[in-house]
Amino acid sequence: MEKIRVLFVCLGNICRSPLAEAIFKHKIKERNVEHLFEVHSCGTANYHIGDSPDSRTIANAKRNGVEIDHAGRQLCVADFDSYDYIFVMDQSNRKNALRLTANAIHHTKVIMMREFDTIGKGEDVPDPYYGTEKDFQEVFDILNRSTENLLLDFLKREKQNGFSF
Ligand code: 4NP
Secondary structure, three states: OOOEEEEEEEOOOOOHHHHHHHHHHHHHHHOOOHHHEEEEEEEOOOOOOOOOOOHHHHHHHHHOOOOOOOOOOEOOOOHHHHOOEEEEOOHHHHHHHHHOOOOHHHHHHEEEHHHHOOOOOOOOOOOOOOOOHHHHHHHHHHHHHHHHHHHHHHHHHHHHOOOOO
16 A cells, blocks of 8 residues: 655754654554654755754653654655655745746645644744744644644545555
């Protein structure tokens, strides 16, 4: 069975998108559906290639019971063929990601992360880089809600397609 290939994208790939990746991985592990997904994250910028997530993101995730293990990577043209869904954190990421698309199929893969949020649907996931712990916790809460709804949506569709897990 083909896995659903999911890529989370932000600017630096050290705060928001590695956290989205870690929370989503935590959720699929908890539900025993890891085998259905391939999950990664990257950034539109090249500032933090090879870097670990921001220490504040790691600490915040840990406080919320989520482990992060990631090395920064930059979004590239090949990702639009390699992944089925590319979830961007904000409008600026969206614009930068769309610049790399080569066709209409690539274009439709780019989706705002908060399309799946129940509060502030479709809005940006705010960049916490210059913020405080409160801002990091707000990002965690947003991503926790959004990835939960995203996962439920995926699982509902898998069920409709007749897959049992
Ligand atoms: P992220 O946050 O896009 O959520 O990883 C940022 C990380 C680094 C920078 C900006 C935003 N930076 O300017 O280095």
